[in-house]
Amino acid sequence: MLLSVSDLAVARGGVTVLEGMTFGVAAGQALILRGPNGAGKTTLLRTLAGLQPAVAGAVSVPPEAMAYAAHADGIKAVLTVAENLEFWAAVHGTRGIGAALEAMDLVGLRNRRGAHLSAGQKRRLGLARLLVTGRPVWLLDEPTVSLDVASVALFAGVVRGHLAGGGAALIATHVDLGLGEAVVLDLSAFKARAAAGTGAFDEAFG
Template identity: 75%
Template sequence: MELVVDKLAVARGGVTLLEGVSFALAPGRALILRGPNGVGKTTLLRTLAGLQPAVAGRVSAPPESLTYAAHADGLKAVLTVEENLGFWAAIHGVGGVGDAMARMNLLDLRDRRAANLSAGQKRRLGLARLLVTGRPIWVLDEPTVSLDVASVALFAGVVRGHLAQGGMALIATHIDLGLDEAAVLDLAPFKARVTVGSGGFDEAFA
C-alpha cells in the first residue's frame, strides 16, 4: 500500500498553479512539502484529499486510506474534548479515545468544552482526531499553527509513532519538525508556466 502521485496538475480559481508533480509515499515514510507562499501547497493537498478535482494526472491510494487536517480544527464548540474525539471515533468505527487524549496531552482537559479551550489546545484536539480515524495516510496542511514549542515536539513524536506503525505522512509546513527521516519536496520547480483552466471549477475555499 502506498500513495502514488503521477504528473499531477492542480488549480485554484481556474488558474493552474502546479503541474507535473510526481512522487510516491511508502509505508513508514514522511514527505515534507516546501515552497513559497502561494505556490500551491494547500491546493495540492486539497486535491489529494479529494476535495477538488485535478486538472491532469493521477492520484492512486487505497480507498478510505487518507485523512486530511487543515487550518480549521473541525471541533464542535458545545462538546467536551472527550466528546469531540468520541464523535470522530464513532464516525470512523474506532473504539476508545483515551490513547489519543494521552498522546496529545489532553487528559486533564477531557471534560472541558471546546469553546473554552485556548487556540493551542484546540489545535492539539484537532490533531488528536488523526489518531481516531484509523487511516494510514495523513495529509497535513501547516499542522503546527498555534502550537508552542513543547506542543510541536509532542506532535512530532505522534507523527514518528504513526510512521513506526507503518503509517505515512504528507506535511506542508515551514516549521522544522525534527523529522530527520522525512524526505523534502520543493514545489517551486513544479510551478505552472502556462495557466490552464480547471474546467470551470471555482475553488472558493482554497
C-alpha cells in the first residue's frame, strides 16, 4: 500500500466529524471520496496531507510521497505559466516542465502571466503542478471545479496516466472521471456521533 489509514478520526472546528476510518490505497489505485456537503471530505484530505492533526488513529505513507491539490490553485499572479511550474519544480527538486505543459494543454499559454488567466486556465495550471512534484500519492479536492468538459476529460487522462505509472489518487469529486476500477468510499458511514445534530457545513470548510 502506498497509503494506509488505521482507525482514523478527524475534526473540523474542534468537533470530530469522521471516526473509525480504516482503508488503504495501493499503487495504481484511485479512491473516490463521496458524501454530502459537510461530510468531511476536505477535512479528511487536509488531515492526510498533514495540514492539521488527526484526532485519533494513524496514517502510514512513505516520506514526501503526497501532493495535495486544494480548492485554491496556488498560482503566483506575477509569474508566467512556465515560471509558476518552474517554481514548483524547484520546490520539489524536480526538473522539466514540458510534460506538464503538454498534459494540461498549457503550451500556448506558457508565457502568459497568472493574473491574465481565466478561471479554467488557472485551474489547469494548478493541476499541472501535480505533474512536477514527482510524488506518487495525489490528494485531490474537487479538482474539476472551473473546468469545461474538454478540460475535465484532459485531466481524467492525466490521472489515468498517473495510475498507470504506479501512482495513487484520493479524489473528492462528484464527477465521473472514467477511472474504471476506482473504489468509492462513502464517508457517511464514518460520521462521528459527536457531529450528529451540528448541522451541515459548507464543503469548502468540510
